[in-house]
Amino acid sequence: MAVSTIAGARLTLGRPLSTPKQTRTRTHSVRMAVSTDRKTDINLNLRNSEEAFAAAKELMPGGVNSPVRAFKSVGGQPIVIDSVKGSHMWDIDGNEYIDYVGSWGPAIIGHADDKVLAALFETMKKGTSFGAPCLLENTLAELVISAVPSIEMVRFVNSGTEACMGALRLARAYTGREKIIKFEGCYHGHADPFLVKAGSGVATLGLPDSPGVPKAATYETLTAPYNDSSAVEKLFEANKGEIAAVFLEPVVGNAGFIVPKADFLGFLRKVTKENGSLLVFDEVMTGFRLSYGGAQEYFGITPDLTTLGKIIGGGLPVGAYGGRRDIMEMVAPAGPMYQAGTLSGNPLAMTAGIQTLQRIKEPETYRYLDKITGELVQGIIEAGKRAGHAICGGHISGMFGFFFTDGPVYNFADAKKSDTAKFARFFWGMLAEGVYLAPSQFEAGFTSLAHTSDDIKKTIAAAEKVFREI
Numbered sequence: 001m002a003v004s005t006i007a008g009a010r011l012t013l014g015r016p017l018s019t020p021k022q023t024r025t026r027t028h029s030v031r032m033a034v035s036t037d038r039k040t041d042i043n044l045n046l047r048n049s050e051e052a053f054a055a056a057k058e059l060m061p062g063g064v065n066s067p068v069r070a071f072k073s074v075g076g077q078p079i080v081i082d083s084v085k086g087s088h089m090w091d092i093d094g095n096e097y098i099d100y101v102g103s104w105g106p107a108i109i110g111h112a113d114d115k116v117l118a119a120l121f122e123t124m125k126k127g128t129s130f131g132a133p134c135l136l137e138n139t140l141a142e143l144v145i146s147a148v149p150s151i152e153m154v155r156f157v158n159s160g161t162e163a164c165m166g167a168l169r170l171a172r173a174y175t176g177r178e179k180i181i182k183f184e185g186c187y188h189g190h191a192d193p194f195l196v197k198a199g200s201g202v203a204t205l206g207l208p209d210s211p212g213v214p215k216a217a218t219y220e221t222l223t224a225p226y227n228d229s230s231a232v233e234k235l236f237e238a239n240k241g242e243i244a245a246v247f248l249e250p251v252v253g254n255a256g257f258i259v260p261k262a263d264f265l266g267f268l269r270k271v272t273k274e275n276g277s278l279l280v281f282d283e284v285m286t287g288f289r290l291s292y293g294g295a296q297e298y299f300g301i302t303p304d305l306t307t308l309g310k311i312i313g314g315g316l317p318v319g320a321y322g323g324r325r326d327i328m329e330m331v332a333p334a335g336p337m338y339q340a341g342t343l344s345g346n347p348l349a350m351t352a353g354i355q356t357l358q359r360i361k362e363p364e365t366y367r368y369l370d371k372i373t374g375e376l377v378q379g380i381i382e383a384g385k386r387a388g389h390a391i392c393g394g395h396i397s398g399m400f401g402f403f404f405t406d407g408p409v410y411n412f413a414d415a416k417k418s419d420t421a422k423f424a425r426f427f428w429g430m431l432a433e434g435v436y437l438a439p440s441q442f443e444a445g446f447t448s449l450a451h452t453s454d455d456i457k458k459t460i461a462a463a464e465k466v467f468r469e470i
Contacts, residue, residue, distance in 0.1 A: 044432045048092040049080040073440045074424040079431070084111035086450035089436060097436035098455050100376075102446040104438075105253075105285050106310040108369075108398060109359050110450025116314055116355045123351040131342055136350035143357045144312060144320065147293050149302045150281070154322035155331055156345045160284035160309035161189025163319035164247070166331075166339045167305045168193060171245035171278045173337040174327050181235055181246045183226040185255030185412025185442075188247055188282050188307075192217035226252055226411040227260060229267045236275050245278040245305075246271075250295035253285040253444035255412040257393065257401020265301040272304075278327070284309035284319070285444065288357065290397045291366055298396065311360075314352030317343075365449065369398035372456055373447045376400065379460035387467035390419070398447045415442060422470065429466035435459050 056063035064070045064078070071078045079091040087110055089099045102108070109116070123136075141154050157163050168191070172178055180193070188194040192213045222239065224231035226248070236243060246268055252258035272279040281303040286295040288311040296302055305323035312318055322328060332338045359365075373395040380402060384391035392409060393402025403409050404419040404426070423441040430437055435458075438445055 052080045074427045086110040100445040106315045137345040151322035152325040153328035157319040159319045163307035163321045164188040165191045167321040175244040177244035179220045187254035247280045257444040278304040280305045312353045313349045314356035316349040318349040383464045401444045425470040433462035
């Protein structure tokens with residue numbers, strides 16, 4: 001595990017790193033008003049994206065179907081994507097980018113993998129939705145159960161939000177208690193009880209929580225700073241016999257990339273057992289990304305319940321929650337806790353997940369991801385420091401992040417010390433150099449098996465240039 005340190009920056013914008021997938025006969029230099037302490041002129045052809053997004057704003061709230069896509073925290077015009085392949089993506093203006101978002105994590109083997117597409121084609125010939133059991137569910141369930149230490153039984157759903165909703169209801173049903181502890185900056189989907197100090201898109205938009213969430217829905221949600229064992233201990237002391245579960249991202253990805261202190265996860269395992277509470281790892285991001293068995297295998301800490309998503313669907317909509325058999329047998333129809341979903345276990349999502357998990361199980365997968373991601377993060381941090389910027393960050397396997405602050409960053413309060421205006425300038429500079437990063441300081445980044453040494457070298461070279469200019 002590499003955990004380093006990061007700084008601030010200035011930039012001018014150039015051409016994409018490689019030839020666009022499609023050539024356009026017209027060019028249009030768009031002046032982007034970036035929400036920083038000064039305006040930045042960005043010579044990037046975004047005419048078609050600009051027109052498409054203007055139309056989208058009349059059709060969908062904010063022009064998007066998930067808030068962080070709107071580029072609110074970096075300012076300016078979102079790019080509209082046309083296609084993806086391997087480690088690269090192309091927008092509708094023909095600009096090409098090296099992609100470090102990876103559909104927010106699922107694309108661990110690369111975008112539009114030929115073998116996955118071929119398997120999906122064969123499945124589609126049989127139908128796209130059954131609303132009934134299919135053998136593919138058994139196959140993916142066996143793969144998940146054999147890989148993840150805590151999971152003896154699993155229930156598939158359609159998103160990470162659904163998975164966390166199911167795990168929360170199950171934890172309360174199993175323990176007969178209602179209160180939960182979550183951590184500031186950890187995001188567990190947009191269900192009402194979790195929209196308390198939720199980081200990620202909520203932080204990006206500057207919303208304290210969310211209107212429309214009744215007080216009763218969050219009354220039983222207790223919060224503590226991530227990595228603060230003392231705060232957790234005090235919550236247990238003040239709420240003896242009342243806490244159903246502790247929920248957390250074992251490595252935070254929705255407040256930027258934040259790793260647990262050496263003893264933090266072990267402490268949570270101990271305190272939950274002592275108090276008859278469940279420990280729930282939200283591994284929607286970290287599952288199958290830090291290691292084949294997820295963060296729990298990587299750190300050697302086994303929770304009671306685990307939520308999954310992203311990688312287990314190979315890029316198609318999917319989620320899952322699972323855990324000990326005695327807990328999972330509370331779920332209907334085996335038990336009294338009700339949860340259902342028409343499209344759960346969808347054959348296309350199962351197929352893509354099976355193909356992806358079989359691929360990443362191959363030897364050298366995580367060694368390669370760790371190697372290229374380490375080179376990427378070290379290169380960016382060193383380039384930032386050489387240019388005189390405050391910068392810190394790190395990686396585990398194919399997940400990484402950096403902050404525009406001296407650090408160290410142990411929790412969301414530390415992360416919020418970052419220079420977000422500087423990050424916005426860095427983001428746009430990298431975009432103009434043909435590198436696509438998450439459009440928020442408070443999001444982790446992802447690499448894939450499709451990323452090459454050449455991708456990493458070009459990205460570091462772009463960062464060198466941008467750091468000098470911002």
